[in-house]
Amino acid sequence: MLIHLVAGLLLAQALPTTLAQEEPARKPQQEDPSGEFPVNLNLWPVLETRTLPDGNRRHSLWPLFHVTTMPQGGVHSWHVLNFLTGPNYHMFLPLYYSVDEHVGILPPLVLTGPDYFLAPPLLSGRWRHADGDLSTWVTPLFHLTNTPEGGVRSLHVGPYYQDEKGWLFYPLLTSHRRQDSGSMETWVTPLFHWTDDSDGNFHRMHLGPYFHGTNYWMLFPLAGSLTHDDESTSTWITPLFHQTRNKQGEIEDYHVGPYFEGKDWWSIPPLLMKGWDYGDAGSEMTLGLFFWMKTDKEGLA
Known part of the structure:
Protein backbone atom coordinates (compact mmCIF):
# COMPACT_ATOMS: atom_id res chain seq x y z
CA MET A 1 0.00 0.00 0.00
CA LEU A 2 2.79 2.41 0.93
CA ILE A 3 4.70 1.63 -2.26
CA HIS A 4 1.53 2.29 -4.27
CA LEU A 5 1.20 5.64 -2.52
CA VAL A 6 4.79 6.62 -3.45
CA ALA A 7 4.26 5.48 -7.05
CA GLY A 8 1.11 7.59 -7.23
CA LEU A 9 3.03 10.60 -5.93
CA LEU A 10 5.72 10.10 -8.57
CA LEU A 11 3.13 9.80 -11.32
CA ALA A 12 1.36 12.90 -10.07
CA GLN A 13 4.67 14.77 -10.50
CA ALA A 14 4.95 13.36 -14.05
CA LEU A 15 8.34 11.83 -13.06
CA PRO A 16 9.88 8.39 -13.80
CA THR A 17 9.36 5.68 -11.20
CA THR A 18 12.69 3.93 -11.81
CA LEU A 19 15.63 4.05 -9.39
CA ALA A 20 17.26 7.38 -8.60
CA GLN A 21 19.08 9.08 -11.45
CA GLU A 22 22.29 11.05 -11.71
CA GLU A 23 21.52 14.71 -11.39
CA PRO A 24 21.99 16.45 -14.77
CA ALA A 25 24.04 19.59 -15.17
CA ARG A 26 22.32 22.62 -13.69
CA LYS A 27 21.00 25.41 -15.88
CA PRO A 28 20.55 28.99 -14.71
CA GLN A 29 17.27 29.25 -12.84
CA GLN A 30 14.50 30.97 -14.81
CA GLU A 31 11.24 32.33 -13.57
CA ASP A 32 8.27 30.01 -14.01
CA PRO A 33 6.29 31.60 -16.95
CA SER A 34 3.07 30.05 -15.69
CA GLY A 35 3.15 32.26 -12.65
CA GLU A 36 2.50 29.25 -10.40
CA PHE A 37 4.31 29.05 -7.07
CA PRO A 38 5.41 25.73 -5.54
CA VAL A 39 3.61 24.76 -2.36
CA ASN A 40 5.91 24.32 0.67
CA LEU A 41 4.67 22.37 3.67
CA ASN A 42 6.94 21.68 6.60
CA LEU A 43 5.60 19.80 9.59
CA TRP A 44 9.10 18.70 10.62
CA PRO A 45 10.10 16.04 11.56
CA VAL A 46 7.10 14.08 10.21
CA LEU A 47 5.66 15.62 7.06
CA GLU A 48 7.51 17.73 4.54
CA THR A 49 7.06 18.97 0.98
CA ARG A 50 9.37 21.80 0.03
CA THR A 51 12.05 23.13 -2.28
CA LEU A 52 15.57 22.50 -0.99
CA PRO A 53 18.39 25.10 -1.20
CA ASP A 54 19.89 23.24 -4.20
CA GLY A 55 16.60 23.58 -6.13
CA ASN A 56 15.47 19.97 -5.70
CA ARG A 57 11.98 19.22 -4.29
CA ARG A 58 11.55 16.81 -1.39
CA HIS A 59 8.32 15.15 -0.32
CA SER A 60 8.53 13.04 2.81
CA LEU A 61 6.52 11.28 5.46
CA TRP A 62 9.26 10.33 7.88
CA PRO A 63 10.29 7.65 8.57
CA LEU A 64 8.06 5.83 6.08
CA PHE A 65 9.14 7.33 2.78
CA HIS A 66 10.65 10.28 0.95
CA VAL A 67 11.24 11.23 -2.66
CA THR A 68 13.50 14.03 -3.91
CA THR A 69 13.02 15.27 -7.48
CA MET A 70 15.15 17.50 -9.67
CA PRO A 71 13.90 20.71 -11.29
CA GLN A 72 14.98 19.41 -14.72
CA GLY A 73 12.91 16.27 -14.20
CA GLY A 74 13.81 12.91 -12.82
CA VAL A 75 14.24 11.43 -9.36
CA HIS A 76 17.32 12.35 -7.34
CA SER A 77 16.74 9.99 -4.40
CA TRP A 78 13.98 8.15 -2.57
CA HIS A 79 13.30 5.63 0.16
CA VAL A 80 10.45 3.42 1.30
CA LEU A 81 10.89 2.02 4.78
CA ASN A 82 14.32 0.35 4.80
CA PHE A 83 14.99 0.57 1.05
CA LEU A 84 17.01 3.63 0.02
CA THR A 85 18.45 4.71 -3.29
CA GLY A 86 20.33 7.74 -4.54
CA PRO A 87 22.77 8.79 -7.28
CA ASN A 88 25.64 6.76 -5.81
CA TYR A 89 24.04 4.36 -3.34
CA HIS A 90 21.44 1.64 -2.94
CA MET A 91 20.59 0.11 0.44
CA PHE A 92 18.24 -2.52 1.79
CA LEU A 93 18.97 -2.19 5.47
CA PRO A 94 20.22 -4.02 7.40
CA LEU A 95 20.97 -6.69 4.81
CA TYR A 96 22.64 -4.95 1.88
CA TYR A 97 24.39 -1.74 0.85
CA SER A 98 26.15 -0.39 -2.22
CA VAL A 99 27.93 2.96 -1.93
CA ASP A 100 30.10 4.09 -4.84
CA GLU A 101 32.22 0.98 -5.58
CA HIS A 102 31.74 -0.56 -2.13
CA VAL A 103 29.25 -3.41 -1.67
CA GLY A 104 28.27 -5.18 1.54
CA ILE A 105 25.96 -8.06 2.45
CA LEU A 106 25.09 -7.81 6.15
CA PRO A 107 25.58 -9.23 8.66
CA PRO A 108 29.02 -9.17 7.06
CA LEU A 109 28.96 -12.19 4.78
CA VAL A 110 30.69 -10.42 1.89
CA LEU A 111 32.30 -6.98 1.68
CA THR A 112 33.75 -5.72 -1.60
CA GLY A 113 35.35 -2.57 -2.90
CA PRO A 114 37.70 -1.41 -5.67
CA ASP A 115 40.78 -2.77 -3.87
CA TYR A 116 39.43 -5.40 -1.47
CA PHE A 117 37.16 -8.44 -1.08
CA LEU A 118 36.33 -9.91 2.35
CA ALA A 119 34.30 -12.93 3.46
CA PRO A 120 34.52 -12.63 7.28
CA PRO A 121 32.72 -15.92 8.10
CA LEU A 122 35.36 -17.79 6.08
CA LEU A 123 38.24 -15.67 7.46
CA SER A 124 39.13 -15.09 3.82
CA GLY A 125 39.72 -12.07 1.64
CA ARG A 126 41.92 -10.08 -0.64
CA TRP A 127 43.09 -6.50 -0.18
CA ARG A 128 45.75 -4.03 -1.30
CA HIS A 129 48.12 -2.49 1.24
CA ALA A 130 49.18 1.14 1.41
CA ASP A 131 52.58 0.24 -0.11
CA GLY A 132 50.87 -1.40 -3.13
CA ASP A 133 51.26 -5.03 -2.02
CA LEU A 134 48.28 -7.34 -2.65
CA SER A 135 47.40 -10.00 -0.03
CA THR A 136 45.10 -13.00 -0.44
CA TRP A 137 44.15 -15.09 2.62
CA VAL A 138 42.22 -18.35 3.02
CA THR A 139 42.73 -18.68 6.77
CA PRO A 140 44.38 -20.80 8.09
CA LEU A 141 45.32 -22.82 5.02
CA PHE A 142 46.91 -20.35 2.65
CA HIS A 143 48.08 -16.79 2.09
CA LEU A 144 49.94 -15.03 -0.70
CA THR A 145 51.25 -11.46 -0.72
CA ASN A 146 52.47 -10.04 -4.04
CA THR A 147 54.59 -6.95 -4.60
CA PRO A 148 53.24 -4.15 -6.85
CA GLU A 149 55.41 -5.63 -9.63
CA GLY A 150 53.82 -9.08 -9.21
CA GLY A 151 56.66 -10.78 -7.32
CA VAL A 152 56.10 -12.94 -4.24
CA ARG A 153 56.53 -11.01 -0.99
CA SER A 154 55.42 -13.89 1.26
CA LEU A 155 53.23 -17.01 1.19
CA HIS A 156 52.26 -19.98 3.28
CA VAL A 157 50.59 -23.28 2.43
CA GLY A 158 49.71 -25.19 5.58
CA PRO A 159 52.89 -25.43 7.69
CA TYR A 160 55.14 -24.17 4.88
CA TYR A 161 56.11 -20.48 4.97
CA GLN A 162 58.18 -18.46 2.52
CA ASP A 163 59.15 -14.81 2.20
CA GLU A 164 61.94 -12.74 0.67
CA LYS A 165 64.42 -13.94 3.32
CA GLY A 166 63.87 -17.67 2.76
CA TRP A 167 61.56 -20.53 3.75
CA LEU A 168 60.52 -22.57 6.80
CA PHE A 169 58.77 -25.91 7.26
CA TYR A 170 57.62 -25.89 10.87
CA PRO A 171 56.80 -29.59 11.53
CA LEU A 172 60.37 -30.64 10.68
CA LEU A 173 61.98 -27.53 12.26
CA THR A 174 63.65 -27.03 8.89
CA SER A 175 64.51 -23.70 7.29
CA HIS A 176 66.73 -21.81 4.86
CA ARG A 177 66.74 -18.09 5.67
CA ARG A 178 68.85 -14.95 5.46
CA GLN A 179 69.32 -13.32 8.86
CA ASP A 180 69.27 -9.59 9.63
CA SER A 181 73.08 -9.66 9.79
CA GLY A 182 73.19 -10.83 6.16
CA SER A 183 74.26 -14.40 6.94
CA MET A 184 72.39 -17.34 5.39
CA GLU A 185 71.38 -20.23 7.67
CA THR A 186 70.11 -23.68 6.72
CA TRP A 187 68.71 -25.93 9.46
CA VAL A 188 67.47 -29.52 9.54
CA THR A 189 66.93 -29.63 13.30
CA PRO A 190 68.56 -31.34 15.19
CA LEU A 191 70.67 -33.18 12.62
CA PHE A 192 72.34 -30.49 10.56
CA HIS A 193 72.91 -26.78 10.10
CA TRP A 194 75.09 -24.65 7.82
CA THR A 195 75.75 -20.89 8.03
CA ASP A 196 77.45 -18.66 5.46
CA ASP A 197 78.43 -15.07 6.26
CA SER A 198 77.08 -12.03 4.42
CA ASP A 199 79.73 -12.47 1.70
CA GLY A 200 78.76 -16.10 1.09
CA ASN A 201 81.80 -17.56 2.85
CA PHE A 202 81.56 -20.52 5.24
CA HIS A 203 81.00 -19.47 8.87
CA ARG A 204 79.90 -22.53 10.87
CA MET A 205 78.12 -25.88 10.58
CA HIS A 206 77.20 -29.03 12.47
CA LEU A 207 76.35 -32.58 11.44
CA GLY A 208 75.11 -34.71 14.30
CA PRO A 209 77.66 -34.38 17.14
CA TYR A 210 80.30 -32.75 14.87
CA PHE A 211 80.54 -28.95 15.01
CA HIS A 212 82.85 -26.83 12.86
CA GLY A 213 83.46 -23.09 12.58
CA THR A 214 86.05 -20.69 11.22
CA ASN A 215 88.19 -21.05 14.38
CA TYR A 216 87.11 -24.36 15.92
CA TRP A 217 85.97 -27.91 15.42
CA MET A 218 84.40 -30.23 17.98
CA LEU A 219 83.23 -33.84 18.09
CA PHE A 220 80.97 -33.44 21.09
CA PRO A 221 81.64 -34.43 23.84
CA LEU A 222 84.98 -36.15 23.14
CA ALA A 223 87.32 -34.00 21.07
CA GLY A 224 87.84 -30.53 19.69
CA SER A 225 90.23 -27.79 18.63
CA LEU A 226 89.96 -24.02 19.14
CA THR A 227 92.01 -21.06 17.88
CA HIS A 228 92.04 -18.33 20.54
CA ASP A 229 92.04 -14.56 20.01
CA ASP A 230 95.84 -14.47 20.52
CA GLU A 231 96.15 -17.05 17.69
CA SER A 232 97.20 -19.83 20.05
CA THR A 233 95.45 -23.19 19.54
CA SER A 234 94.14 -25.83 21.91
CA THR A 235 93.34 -29.42 20.93
CA TRP A 236 91.55 -31.83 23.27
CA ILE A 237 90.74 -35.54 23.24
CA THR A 238 88.90 -35.68 26.54
CA PRO A 239 90.06 -36.94 29.01
CA LEU A 240 93.15 -38.55 27.48
CA PHE A 241 95.05 -35.75 25.80
CA HIS A 242 95.30 -32.03 25.22
CA GLN A 243 97.88 -29.74 23.64
CA THR A 244 98.18 -25.94 23.44
CA ARG A 245 100.47 -24.18 20.93
CA ASN A 246 101.28 -20.48 20.61
CA LYS A 247 100.89 -18.60 17.34
CA GLN A 248 104.46 -19.60 16.36
CA GLY A 249 103.45 -23.26 16.67
CA GLU A 250 105.49 -23.93 19.80
CA ILE A 251 103.99 -26.17 22.49
CA GLU A 252 102.89 -24.18 25.53
CA ASP A 253 101.43 -27.05 27.54
CA TYR A 254 99.99 -30.53 27.07
CA HIS A 255 98.79 -33.57 28.95
CA VAL A 256 98.77 -37.30 28.21
CA GLY A 257 96.69 -39.29 30.66
CA PRO A 258 97.68 -38.17 34.19
CA TYR A 259 100.84 -36.38 33.07
CA PHE A 260 100.73 -32.59 32.50
CA GLU A 261 103.60 -30.40 31.30
CA GLY A 262 104.12 -26.74 30.50
CA LYS A 263 107.09 -24.65 29.43
CA ASP A 264 108.54 -24.50 32.96
Whole structure:
Protein backbone atom coordinates (compact mmCIF):
# COMPACT_ATOMS: atom_id res chain seq x y z
CA MET A 1 0.00 0.00 0.00
CA LEU A 2 2.79 2.41 0.93
CA ILE A 3 4.70 1.63 -2.26
CA HIS A 4 1.53 2.29 -4.27
CA LEU A 5 1.20 5.64 -2.52
CA VAL A 6 4.79 6.62 -3.45
CA ALA A 7 4.26 5.48 -7.05
CA GLY A 8 1.11 7.59 -7.23
CA LEU A 9 3.03 10.60 -5.93
CA LEU A 10 5.72 10.10 -8.57
CA LEU A 11 3.13 9.80 -11.32
CA ALA A 12 1.36 12.90 -10.07
CA GLN A 13 4.67 14.77 -10.50
CA ALA A 14 4.95 13.36 -14.05
CA LEU A 15 8.34 11.83 -13.06
CA PRO A 16 9.88 8.39 -13.80
CA THR A 17 9.36 5.68 -11.20
CA THR A 18 12.69 3.93 -11.81
CA LEU A 19 15.63 4.05 -9.39
CA ALA A 20 17.26 7.38 -8.60
CA GLN A 21 19.08 9.08 -11.45
CA GLU A 22 22.29 11.05 -11.71
CA GLU A 23 21.52 14.71 -11.39
CA PRO A 24 21.99 16.45 -14.77
CA ALA A 25 24.04 19.59 -15.17
CA ARG A 26 22.32 22.62 -13.69
CA LYS A 27 21.00 25.41 -15.88
CA PRO A 28 20.55 28.99 -14.71
CA GLN A 29 17.27 29.25 -12.84
CA GLN A 30 14.50 30.97 -14.81
CA GLU A 31 11.24 32.33 -13.57
CA ASP A 32 8.27 30.01 -14.01
CA PRO A 33 6.29 31.60 -16.95
CA SER A 34 3.07 30.05 -15.69
CA GLY A 35 3.15 32.26 -12.65
CA GLU A 36 2.50 29.25 -10.40
CA PHE A 37 4.31 29.05 -7.07
CA PRO A 38 5.41 25.73 -5.54
CA VAL A 39 3.61 24.76 -2.36
CA ASN A 40 5.91 24.32 0.67
CA LEU A 41 4.67 22.37 3.67
CA ASN A 42 6.94 21.68 6.60
CA LEU A 43 5.60 19.80 9.59
CA TRP A 44 9.10 18.70 10.62
CA PRO A 45 10.10 16.04 11.56
CA VAL A 46 7.10 14.08 10.21
CA LEU A 47 5.66 15.62 7.06
CA GLU A 48 7.51 17.73 4.54
CA THR A 49 7.06 18.97 0.98
CA ARG A 50 9.37 21.80 0.03
CA THR A 51 12.05 23.13 -2.28
CA LEU A 52 15.57 22.50 -0.99
CA PRO A 53 18.39 25.10 -1.20
CA ASP A 54 19.89 23.24 -4.20
CA GLY A 55 16.60 23.58 -6.13
CA ASN A 56 15.47 19.97 -5.70
CA ARG A 57 11.98 19.22 -4.29
CA ARG A 58 11.55 16.81 -1.39
CA HIS A 59 8.32 15.15 -0.32
CA SER A 60 8.53 13.04 2.81
CA LEU A 61 6.52 11.28 5.46
CA TRP A 62 9.26 10.33 7.88
CA PRO A 63 10.29 7.65 8.57
CA LEU A 64 8.06 5.83 6.08
CA PHE A 65 9.14 7.33 2.78
CA HIS A 66 10.65 10.28 0.95
CA VAL A 67 11.24 11.23 -2.66
CA THR A 68 13.50 14.03 -3.91
CA THR A 69 13.02 15.27 -7.48
CA MET A 70 15.15 17.50 -9.67
CA PRO A 71 13.90 20.71 -11.29
CA GLN A 72 14.98 19.41 -14.72
CA GLY A 73 12.91 16.27 -14.20
CA GLY A 74 13.81 12.91 -12.82
CA VAL A 75 14.24 11.43 -9.36
CA HIS A 76 17.32 12.35 -7.34
CA SER A 77 16.74 9.99 -4.40
CA TRP A 78 13.98 8.15 -2.57
CA HIS A 79 13.30 5.63 0.16
CA VAL A 80 10.45 3.42 1.30
CA LEU A 81 10.89 2.02 4.78
CA ASN A 82 14.32 0.35 4.80
CA PHE A 83 14.99 0.57 1.05
CA LEU A 84 17.01 3.63 0.02
CA THR A 85 18.45 4.71 -3.29
CA GLY A 86 20.33 7.74 -4.54
CA PRO A 87 22.77 8.79 -7.28
CA ASN A 88 25.64 6.76 -5.81
CA TYR A 89 24.04 4.36 -3.34
CA HIS A 90 21.44 1.64 -2.94
CA MET A 91 20.59 0.11 0.44
CA PHE A 92 18.24 -2.52 1.79
CA LEU A 93 18.97 -2.19 5.47
CA PRO A 94 20.22 -4.02 7.40
CA LEU A 95 20.97 -6.69 4.81
CA TYR A 96 22.64 -4.95 1.88
CA TYR A 97 24.39 -1.74 0.85
CA SER A 98 26.15 -0.39 -2.22
CA VAL A 99 27.93 2.96 -1.93
CA ASP A 100 30.10 4.09 -4.84
CA GLU A 101 32.22 0.98 -5.58
CA HIS A 102 31.74 -0.56 -2.13
CA VAL A 103 29.25 -3.41 -1.67
CA GLY A 104 28.27 -5.18 1.54
CA ILE A 105 25.96 -8.06 2.45
CA LEU A 106 25.09 -7.81 6.15
CA PRO A 107 25.58 -9.23 8.66
CA PRO A 108 29.02 -9.17 7.06
CA LEU A 109 28.96 -12.19 4.78
CA VAL A 110 30.69 -10.42 1.89
CA LEU A 111 32.30 -6.98 1.68
CA THR A 112 33.75 -5.72 -1.60
CA GLY A 113 35.35 -2.57 -2.90
CA PRO A 114 37.70 -1.41 -5.67
CA ASP A 115 40.78 -2.77 -3.87
CA TYR A 116 39.43 -5.40 -1.47
CA PHE A 117 37.16 -8.44 -1.08
CA LEU A 118 36.33 -9.91 2.35
CA ALA A 119 34.30 -12.93 3.46
CA PRO A 120 34.52 -12.63 7.28
CA PRO A 121 32.72 -15.92 8.10
CA LEU A 122 35.36 -17.79 6.08
CA LEU A 123 38.24 -15.67 7.46
CA SER A 124 39.13 -15.09 3.82
CA GLY A 125 39.72 -12.07 1.64
CA ARG A 126 41.92 -10.08 -0.64
CA TRP A 127 43.09 -6.50 -0.18
CA ARG A 128 45.75 -4.03 -1.30
CA HIS A 129 48.12 -2.49 1.24
CA ALA A 130 49.18 1.14 1.41
CA ASP A 131 52.58 0.24 -0.11
CA GLY A 132 50.87 -1.40 -3.13
CA ASP A 133 51.26 -5.03 -2.02
CA LEU A 134 48.28 -7.34 -2.65
CA SER A 135 47.40 -10.00 -0.03
CA THR A 136 45.10 -13.00 -0.44
CA TRP A 137 44.15 -15.09 2.62
CA VAL A 138 42.22 -18.35 3.02
CA THR A 139 42.73 -18.68 6.77
CA PRO A 140 44.38 -20.80 8.09
CA LEU A 141 45.32 -22.82 5.02
CA PHE A 142 46.91 -20.35 2.65
CA HIS A 143 48.08 -16.79 2.09
CA LEU A 144 49.94 -15.03 -0.70
CA THR A 145 51.25 -11.46 -0.72
CA ASN A 146 52.47 -10.04 -4.04
CA THR A 147 54.59 -6.95 -4.60
CA PRO A 148 53.24 -4.15 -6.85
CA GLU A 149 55.41 -5.63 -9.63
CA GLY A 150 53.82 -9.08 -9.21
CA GLY A 151 56.66 -10.78 -7.32
CA VAL A 152 56.10 -12.94 -4.24
CA ARG A 153 56.53 -11.01 -0.99
CA SER A 154 55.42 -13.89 1.26
CA LEU A 155 53.23 -17.01 1.19
CA HIS A 156 52.26 -19.98 3.28
CA VAL A 157 50.59 -23.28 2.43
CA GLY A 158 49.71 -25.19 5.58
CA PRO A 159 52.89 -25.43 7.69
CA TYR A 160 55.14 -24.17 4.88
CA TYR A 161 56.11 -20.48 4.97
CA GLN A 162 58.18 -18.46 2.52
CA ASP A 163 59.15 -14.81 2.20
CA GLU A 164 61.94 -12.74 0.67
CA LYS A 165 64.42 -13.94 3.32
CA GLY A 166 63.87 -17.67 2.76
CA TRP A 167 61.56 -20.53 3.75
CA LEU A 168 60.52 -22.57 6.80
CA PHE A 169 58.77 -25.91 7.26
CA TYR A 170 57.62 -25.89 10.87
CA PRO A 171 56.80 -29.59 11.53
CA LEU A 172 60.37 -30.64 10.68
CA LEU A 173 61.98 -27.53 12.26
CA THR A 174 63.65 -27.03 8.89
CA SER A 175 64.51 -23.70 7.29
CA HIS A 176 66.73 -21.81 4.86
CA ARG A 177 66.74 -18.09 5.67
CA ARG A 178 68.85 -14.95 5.46
CA GLN A 179 69.32 -13.32 8.86
CA ASP A 180 69.27 -9.59 9.63
CA SER A 181 73.08 -9.66 9.79
CA GLY A 182 73.19 -10.83 6.16
CA SER A 183 74.26 -14.40 6.94
CA MET A 184 72.39 -17.34 5.39
CA GLU A 185 71.38 -20.23 7.67
CA THR A 186 70.11 -23.68 6.72
CA TRP A 187 68.71 -25.93 9.46
CA VAL A 188 67.47 -29.52 9.54
CA THR A 189 66.93 -29.63 13.30
CA PRO A 190 68.56 -31.34 15.19
CA LEU A 191 70.67 -33.18 12.62
CA PHE A 192 72.34 -30.49 10.56
CA HIS A 193 72.91 -26.78 10.10
CA TRP A 194 75.09 -24.65 7.82
CA THR A 195 75.75 -20.89 8.03
CA ASP A 196 77.45 -18.66 5.46
CA ASP A 197 78.43 -15.07 6.26
CA SER A 198 77.08 -12.03 4.42
CA ASP A 199 79.73 -12.47 1.70
CA GLY A 200 78.76 -16.10 1.09
CA ASN A 201 81.80 -17.56 2.85
CA PHE A 202 81.56 -20.52 5.24
CA HIS A 203 81.00 -19.47 8.87
CA ARG A 204 79.90 -22.53 10.87
CA MET A 205 78.12 -25.88 10.58
CA HIS A 206 77.20 -29.03 12.47
CA LEU A 207 76.35 -32.58 11.44
CA GLY A 208 75.11 -34.71 14.30
CA PRO A 209 77.66 -34.38 17.14
CA TYR A 210 80.30 -32.75 14.87
CA PHE A 211 80.54 -28.95 15.01
CA HIS A 212 82.85 -26.83 12.86
CA GLY A 213 83.46 -23.09 12.58
CA THR A 214 86.05 -20.69 11.22
CA ASN A 215 88.19 -21.05 14.38
CA TYR A 216 87.11 -24.36 15.92
CA TRP A 217 85.97 -27.91 15.42
CA MET A 218 84.40 -30.23 17.98
CA LEU A 219 83.23 -33.84 18.09
CA PHE A 220 80.97 -33.44 21.09
CA PRO A 221 81.64 -34.43 23.84
CA LEU A 222 84.98 -36.15 23.14
CA ALA A 223 87.32 -34.00 21.07
CA GLY A 224 87.84 -30.53 19.69
CA SER A 225 90.23 -27.79 18.63
CA LEU A 226 89.96 -24.02 19.14
CA THR A 227 92.01 -21.06 17.88
CA HIS A 228 92.04 -18.33 20.54
CA ASP A 229 92.04 -14.56 20.01
CA ASP A 230 95.84 -14.47 20.52
CA GLU A 231 96.15 -17.05 17.69
CA SER A 232 97.20 -19.83 20.05
CA THR A 233 95.45 -23.19 19.54
CA SER A 234 94.14 -25.83 21.91
CA THR A 235 93.34 -29.42 20.93
CA TRP A 236 91.55 -31.83 23.27
CA ILE A 237 90.74 -35.54 23.24
CA THR A 238 88.90 -35.68 26.54
CA PRO A 239 90.06 -36.94 29.01
CA LEU A 240 93.15 -38.55 27.48
CA PHE A 241 95.05 -35.75 25.80
CA HIS A 242 95.30 -32.03 25.22
CA GLN A 243 97.88 -29.74 23.64
CA THR A 244 98.18 -25.94 23.44
CA ARG A 245 100.47 -24.18 20.93
CA ASN A 246 101.28 -20.48 20.61
CA LYS A 247 100.89 -18.60 17.34
CA GLN A 248 104.46 -19.60 16.36
CA GLY A 249 103.45 -23.26 16.67
CA GLU A 250 105.49 -23.93 19.80
CA ILE A 251 103.99 -26.17 22.49
CA GLU A 252 102.89 -24.18 25.53
CA ASP A 253 101.43 -27.05 27.54
CA TYR A 254 99.99 -30.53 27.07
CA HIS A 255 98.79 -33.57 28.95
CA VAL A 256 98.77 -37.30 28.21
CA GLY A 257 96.69 -39.29 30.66
CA PRO A 258 97.68 -38.17 34.19
CA TYR A 259 100.84 -36.38 33.07
CA PHE A 260 100.73 -32.59 32.50
CA GLU A 261 103.60 -30.40 31.30
CA GLY A 262 104.12 -26.74 30.50
CA LYS A 263 107.09 -24.65 29.43
CA ASP A 264 108.54 -24.50 32.96
CA TRP A 265 106.54 -27.03 34.99
CA TRP A 266 105.28 -30.58 35.03
CA SER A 267 102.73 -32.41 37.20
CA ILE A 268 101.24 -35.83 37.89
CA PRO A 269 98.13 -34.95 39.96
CA PRO A 270 97.19 -38.49 41.07
CA LEU A 271 100.60 -38.83 42.72
CA LEU A 272 100.60 -35.25 44.05
CA MET A 273 103.85 -34.71 42.15
CA LYS A 274 104.89 -31.41 40.60
CA GLY A 275 108.08 -29.82 39.41
CA TRP A 276 109.19 -26.29 38.43
CA ASP A 277 112.10 -25.09 36.30
CA TYR A 278 113.35 -21.65 37.39
CA GLY A 279 116.04 -21.33 34.75
CA ASP A 280 119.24 -19.91 36.24
CA ALA A 281 117.65 -20.12 39.72
CA GLY A 282 117.48 -23.91 39.57
CA SER A 283 114.47 -26.23 39.89
CA GLU A 284 112.08 -27.59 42.48
CA MET A 285 110.13 -30.83 42.90
CA THR A 286 107.55 -32.05 45.43
CA LEU A 287 105.88 -35.36 46.21
CA GLY A 288 102.90 -34.37 48.33
CA LEU A 289 103.94 -33.83 51.94
CA PHE A 290 106.53 -36.63 51.82
CA PHE A 291 109.29 -35.24 49.65
CA TRP A 292 110.65 -31.90 48.50
CA MET A 293 113.85 -31.08 46.68
CA LYS A 294 115.30 -27.88 45.29
CA THR A 295 118.44 -27.73 43.11
CA ASP A 296 120.57 -24.99 41.57
CA LYS A 297 121.29 -24.67 37.90
CA GLU A 298 124.11 -27.28 38.11
CA GLY A 299 121.67 -29.77 39.62
CA LEU A 300 123.15 -29.64 43.13
CA ALA A 301 120.75 -29.61 46.09
